Amino acid sequence: AQSVAQPEDQVNVAEGNPLTVKCTYSVSGNPYLFWYVQYPNRGLQFLLKYITGDNLVKGSYGFEAEFNKSQTSFHLKKPSALVSDSALYFCAVRDASSGTYKYIFGTGTRLKVLA
Amino acid sequence: DTGVSQDPRHKITKRGQNVTFRCDPISEHNRLYWYRQTLGQGPEFLTYFQNEAQLEKSRLLSDRFSAERPKGSFSTLEIQRTEQGDSAMYLCASSPSGDLGNQPQHFGDGTRLSIL
Numbered sequence: 001a002q003s004v005a006q007p008e009d010q011v012n013v014a015e016g017n018p019l020t021v022k023c024t025y026s027v028s029g030n031p032y033l034f035w036y037v038q039y040p041n042r043g044l045q046f047l048l049k050y051i052t053g054d055n056l057v058k059g060s061y062g063f064e065a066e067f068n069k070s071q072t073s074f075h076l077k078k079p080s081a082l083v084s085d086s087a088l089y090f091c092a093v094r095d096a097s098s099g100t101y102k103y104i105f106g107t108g109t110r111l112k113v114l115a
Numbered sequence: 116d117t118g119v120s121q122d123p124r125h126k127i128t129k130r131g132q133n134v135t136f137r138c139d140p141i142s143e144h145n146r147l148y149w150y151r152q153t154l155g156q157g158p159e160f161l162t163y164f165q166n167e168a169q170l171e172k173s174r175l176l177s178d179r180f181s182a183e184r185p186k187g188s189f190s191t192l193e194i195q196r197t198e199q200g201d202s203a204m205y206l207c208a209s210s211p212s213g214d215l216g217n218q219p220q221h222f223g224d225g226t227r228l229s230i231l
Contacts (some may be wrong), residue, residue, distance in 0.1 A: 004157075032217050043119070043206055043222030044158070051217045090157050096217075101146065102171055103220070105157035 002027045002095045006106035013081045014114050021076040021089050021109045029097020033074040035065055038088040038108070047089075050074060061085070081113045117141065119223035121207050127229045128197060135193045136226045140209030147190050148220060149182055150206040151175070158206055164190060165212060194228075202230045 003026045013019045025031055032051055036044035048059025050067045058064045065076045074091060091106040120139040128134055140147050145166050150158035161180070162172045166187035176182075179198075184190040194201055204227050208220035 034219060036222075041224070041227075043208075043224045044220075046219035046221070049217065049219055092157075094217075100171055101163060101165075102160050102173075103148075104160065105150075107155070107157050 002031075002093055002098070002104050004091050004093050004104050004106040006089075006091055006109045008109050009107075010110045010112060012112045012114060015083055016080050019078050019081045019085070019111065019113070021091075021111060023074045023076065023091030023106060024072050025074060025091070025093045026072060027093060027095040027098075029095050031074075032094040032096050033065075033067065034092040034094075034103070035059065035063070035074075035076050036090045036092065036105075038090065044090060047076070081111075083113045083115050086111055086113045119207055119209050119221050121205075121223035121226050123226055124224065125227045125229070127231065129231050130197055130199060132197055133193065133195045134197060134228060135191055136205055136207075136228075138190045138192070138207030138209075138223060140189070140207070141221055142188075143211060144209035144221070145187065145212050146210045147184055148208040148210075149190070149192050150208065152204040152206055152225070153202075161192075197228075197230050199230050202228055204228075 005024045034049045035047040038044045055067045092103045094103045122137045148163040149161040152158045164184040179195045182192045204225040206225045208222045210218045210220045
């Protein structure tokens with residue numbers, strides 16, 4: 001069975017500092033990994049994905065994520081946080097070998113960037 | 116840019132009533148997903164369609180829930196005999212089916228259901 005864990009309910013960071021939001025996953029086969037962001041009373045917006053290839057993937061709004069197969073992690077990062085980055089962030093995984101197009105989402109991490 | 120549209124945005128109803136939500140996906144997307152999201156949780160998968168075919172349904176989806184996508188365009192999610200525990204945000208998402216399903220999903224803004 002596939003699963004995703006986001007171990008931190010909330011991450012606080014000062015504006016201008018680097019940020020990391022953690023995600024670990026468990027799948028039987030190869031993972032397709034995604035990060036989404038959600039603002040209040042809105043749906044989720046896609047940030048970036050890892051399918052194959054380079055372990056470091058770059059996405060929207062200056063975000064990037066590093067795929068680490070040995071640690072089964074896909075942490076979201078940004079070199080310099082903005083107050084406008086404050087939102088709820090979700091990691092999601094699909095098992096590419098499962099034959100299903102079902103995605104599993106983590107419980108979310110609230111990012112608060114302090115001015 | 117016409118994204119995924121959900122209607123209504125909010126629904127308040129009494130316990131025991133039936134409710135129906137509509138989702139209009141991005142027009143060229145042939146995969147459509149329904150999720151349920153409760154406060155403090157991530158989206159929980161309910162079901163998905165490839166065109167008009169419902170290919171997978173979560174065990175979370177009891178017999179009171181049914182979803183349709185009759186012409187492979189818009190979809191409806193119906194909940195019969197609503198219960199307090201059905202109060203949640205219901206999210207719809209769509210994606211194209213190219214590249215073996217590694218395309219990101221585009222989400223609507225959801226329908227918030229409140230059961231009195």
